Amino acid sequence: MSNSITPYDGSVTPSELNAETDVVNITDTDFYIQGYIDLSVLQSGDEVVIKEYIVIESGGSPILYGKRTFTGVQEEPLLRFHNKMVPYGYKVTITQTAGTLRTFKYSFRKVKIT
Numbered sequence: 001m002s003n004s005i006t007p008y009d010g011s012v013t014p015s016e017l018n019a020e021t022d023v024v025n026i027t028d029t030d031f032y033i034q035g036y037i038d039l040s041v042l043q044s045g046d047e048v049v050i051k052e053y054i055v056i057e058s059g060g061s062p063i064l065y066g067k068r069t070f071t072g073v074q075e076e077p078l079l080r081f082h083n084k085m086v087p088y089g090y091k092v093t094i095t096q097t098a099g100t101l102r103t104f105k106y107s108f109r110k111v112k113i114t
Contacts, residue, residue, distance in 0.1 A: 008035070008108040014096045020051070023092040024108050029058075032083055033090050035108030039070055040077035046099030047071045050079065055089030062091050071098075081108070 014021045023037060037050065049069050053062030070079075081092065094104060 003114060004112045006110045006112065008110065009106070011103050011105045012094060013103040014094060014101055017096055017098065017101070020093045020095045023094055023106050025091045026110060027089050028110070028112065029088050030113045031086050032111040032113070033086055033108060034083040035081045035106060037079045038077060038105040039074045039079055041102040041104060042070060042072060042074055042077070043099065044072050046102060047097045049095045049097060051093045052081065053091040054086055056087055058088055060088060062089060
């Protein structure tokens, strides 16, 4: 058995306030995923909502797994997405709901189970 690691690194800027924007959207099957989003760009008056989705059946739709809201400057700005096994798909989105639109860096690693 061998596993392959695929990096998903980059940055994302929402196009407008209240627009849910994909950070990662992976439609592969049978993999582990973990990663980070850097929220250090948030300032007073800014607010973002981060959502994490998992697809649990072949041909299914993403189901909300977790939702967190962050407002203003973060004391611990590096948001961690812990390792989880994904059967049919994985998605993380960001929605900026207030403040000045910011650019958020991210880094995820997918480990394919083969």
